[in-house]
Amino acid sequence: MSTILIIDDDDQLRMSFERLLQEEGYEVRTAASGEAGIRMVQEALPDLVVLDVRLPGMNGLETFKRIHAIDQKLPVIVMTAFGTTETAIEATKLGAFDYVIKPFDIPQMLATIRQALETGRFMRSPIDMDVGPDKTRGEAIIGKSPVMQEVYKSIGRVSATEATVLIRGESGSGKELVARALYQHSMRNEKPFLVINCVAIPDTLLESELFGYEKGAFTGATHRRVGKIEQASGGTIFLDEIGDMPMNLQAKMLRLLQEKSIERLGGRETLPVDVRIIAATNRDLEHLITTGQFREDLYYRLKVISIWLPPLRERTGDIPLLADYFLARFSSELGIENPGITHEAMSLLVSSPWPGNIRELSNTLQKALIFNRGAPLSLEDITQAASGDPQKGNPHETACDESIRTWIRSLLSKGDQNNLFENCLDHFGSMLVGEALNLTGGNRSRAAKLLGISRPTLHAKIDKYHLKIETSVK
Ligand SMILES: Nc1ncnc2c1ncn2[C@@H]1O[C@H](COP(=O)(O)OP(=O)(O)OP(=O)(O)O)[C@@H](O)[C@H]1O
Ligand SMILES: [Mg+2]
Numbered sequence: 001m002s003t004i005l006i007i008d009d010d011d012q013l014r015m016s017f018e019r020l021l022q023e024e025g026y027e028v029r030t031a032a033s034g035e036a037g038i039r040m041v042q043e044a045l046p047d048l049v050v051l052d053v054r055l056p057g058m059n060g061l062e063t064f065k066r067i068h069a070i071d072q073k074l075p076v077i078v079m080t081a082f083g084t085t086e087t088a089i090e091a092t093k094l095g096a097f098d099y100v101i102k103p104f105d106i107p108q109m110l111a112t113i114r115q116a117l118e119t120g121r122f123m124r125s126p127i128d129m130d131v132g133p134d135k136t137r138g139e140a141i142i143g144k145s146p147v148m149q150e151v152y153k154s155i156g157r158v159s160a161t162e163a164t165v166l167i168r169g170e171s172g173s174g175k176e177l178v179a180r181a182l183y184q185h186s187m188r189n190e191k192p193f194l195v196i197n198c199v200a201i202p203d204t205l206l207e208s209e210l211f212g213y214e215k216g217a218f219t220g221a222t223h224r225r226v227g228k229i230e231q232a233s234g235g236t237i238f239l240d241e242i243g244d245m246p247m248n249l250q251a252k253m254l255r256l257l258q259e260k261s262i263e264r265l266g267g268r269e270t271l272p273v274d275v276r277i278i279a280a281t282n283r284d285l286e287h288l289i290t291t292g293q294f295r296e297d298l299y300y301r302l303k304v305i306s307i308w309l310p311p312l313r314e315r316t317g318d319i320p321l322l323a324d325y326f327l328a329r330f331s332s333e334l335g336i337e338n339p340g341i342t343h344e345a346m347s348l349l350v351s352s353p354w355p356g357n358i359r360e361l362s363n364t365l366q367k368a369l370i371f372n373r374g375a376p377l378s379l380e381d382i383t384q385a386a387s388g389d390p391q392k393g394n395p396h397e398t399a400c401d402e403s404i405r406t407w408i409r410s411l412l413s414k415g416d417q418n419n420l421f422e423n424c425l426d427h428f429g430s431m432l433v434g435e436a437l438n439l440t441g442g443n444r445s446r447a448a449k450l451l452g453i454s455r456p457t458l459h460a461k462i463d464k465y466h467l468k469i470e471t472s473v474k
Pocket of ligand 2: 175176240
């Protein structure tokens, strides 16, 4: 469970924000001044700090600088009112994760919090290489095949240099994991590591996200924004899915790599920047060059040092190792005894094509474990878990949708009602949570995994819906 520290002198805000975050399943600490906040950073070791810039006593910027000096990898989100955005911008220049303007939009704030926590996790959670299957916690790069040995060697050779690295491989083959390992073994491992996914951010926003902008650069640019490249100064940026970066940005990237400088959008000033670039793609860059979608000069600049991750079907010898590792790790996470796997089921894993590579293998095993009742995973368990969404293509689905619609219409036809929306969602929420608990025999860890929520959030929902849990005996 992630711990978030809120530093704000506004009692009202602190309390309501604390409640909101607790409902989202976070552990929350609060402080009303910069001094108290700094003490808590040292004592409570939070995973994220949300800091107001206007504070009595030590001001927000000074507080930020002190926190940053204690732990450069601790993500800090700065809260500001309109009049004090300059301070917030200053803080992002110095490495704050982001800033939000009060009063903030809750879903947006929660999204920023999730991103910041993920970034923090990327920086802090260590990735081991080449460990045995007895490793049950944390992340590791598993594989003993000759191709993987080459990957380890490349990581070793490259990480001590400042070179730009291009990681290539099919989806789910471990590119992100390798990028994080490269960062963790690099000389910049005390500095920030920021991830930019070129596909997840719309083309129109990607440029300003990376390079920042000056006030007035375009309609809606009401104040200066510091881009991620500037923010990661001294550190590393992971440009994921670079094959999907628009052409105009590719030109800017090339300039960054060659001249080590950037300009903010609408800015005249050339700013020197010191970032290491690690890029990844699952696209066929050579083909994209022939179709005019990728710049050849950028391609040559990037590919000088590249690491290629083989698809899982080309290193089937690693599958038993990976399977043992995932079974041990997920069982421990779910708080269950590792049931093991039958010989036939393991053979099926080894002979499957795994188009989604390690991600698909890991998802399959996780699903099989969630529904497992103690016996070693069988052929059937694996086929069922691998068969994907059981709802997909189900002819009952449309009939079921129709009856839900009829029910909703009957509710709506009763005219204006207080909290109809909330009540309706609660009705579904309680059915969803109830069924997940039924299916997993009352095991909360497994039910939370199944629902894609944290255990504390599940607990909050069980309380909210007054659900009674019957735990089945194995
Ligand atoms: N060698 C490995 N050992 C253990 N786990 C691995 C290994 N490679 C990948 N994984 C796990 O598989 C999942 C997918 O890996 P990752 O996200 O790094 O893939 P990717 O190549 O970035 O995929 P995509 O192109 O879809 O973004 C992650 O959960 C990762 O931890
Ligand atoms: Mg990836």
